Amino acid sequence: MSLIQQARLKSLWVMHFDCGSCNGCDIEILAALTPKFDVERFGIVNIGDPKQADVLLVTGAVNHRNKEVLKNLYEQMPAPKMVIAIGTCACTGGVFHNCPNVLGGVDKVIPVDVYIPGCAVRPEQIIDAVVLALNKLSGAVKVEED
Numbered sequence: 001m002s003l004i005q006q007a008r009l010k011s012l013w014v015m016h017f018d019c020g021s022c023n024g025c026d027i028e029i030l031a032a033l034t035p036k037f038d039v040e041r042f043g044i045v046n047i048g049d050p051k052q053a054d055v056l057l058v059t060g061a062v063n064h065r066n067k068e069v070l071k072n073l074y075e076q077m078p079a080p081k082m083v084i085a086i087g088t089c090a091c092t093g094g095v096f097h098n099c100p101n102v103l104g105g106v107d108k109v110i111p112v113d114v115y116i117p118g119c120a121v122r123p124e125q126i127i128d129a130v131v132l133a134l135n136k137l138s139g140a141v142k143v144e145e146d
Contacts, residue, residue: 011043012134015053017073019106021060024120025087029057032123039127050076055133057126058112061089061096062103074110082133084114086126091115 018026032039033046047053050073062070074083085106088094093104106112113136114129 011045012054012130012137013045013047013052014055014057014130015047015050015073015077016057016059017070019058019060019062019066019070019090021087021089022120025059025090028120028123029059029086029126032126037123037127039130044130050074051078053077053081054137055082055084055130056110057084057086058090058106059086061093061099062106062109063099063101064103065101067103067109070106070109080137082113082137083110084116084126084129084133085112086116086129087121088117088119091117094119 016026016029029046031037050056054077056074056077058070074081083106085091089096089105091105093099093102096102097104103109114133116125116129118125
C-alpha cells in the first residue's frame with residue numbers, strides 16, 4: 001500500500017451536501033465537529049471541495065432541482081469514494097416521499113454505501129457511520145491495489 005493511500009485512510013476528509021432537509025441532521029453533523037465529540041482527533045475533516053473529499057455526507061430528500069448538483073458532486077470526487085445517507089429523508093425520502101417533486105432517497109441518483117436512518121440522527125450515529133465508511137474505504141483501497 002502506498003504512502004498516499006495509507007495517509008488517506010488515516011485522514012478522512014468529508015464533504016456535506018444538503019438536498020433540502022429540515023436542517024435537523026445538518027445540525028447534528030456540525031455537532032459531531034464540536035469539541036464534545038471532536039472527530040478531528042481521528043483525522044476526520046469537513047471540507048467544501050469535492051475534488052479532495054473521500055466521503056460525501058448527504059442529508060435531505062433528493063428532488064428534481066438538486067439531483068444534477070448531487071450527481072456532479074459525486075462525479076468530481078476521486079475514487080475510491082464513499083457516500084453516507086444521513087436521516088430518514090436521505091434514506092427513503094422520509095415524510096416527503098409522496099410529494100411530486102421528490103425522487104426519494106439519495107440512492108435514486110448516486111450509489112450509497114452507508115445508511116443512517118432516524119430523524120434527526122445523533123452525532124454518535126454519524127461518527128459510527130463514518131467509521132464504517134472508513135472500513136469499507138480501506139477494503140476498496142486494498143482491492144484497488146491488487
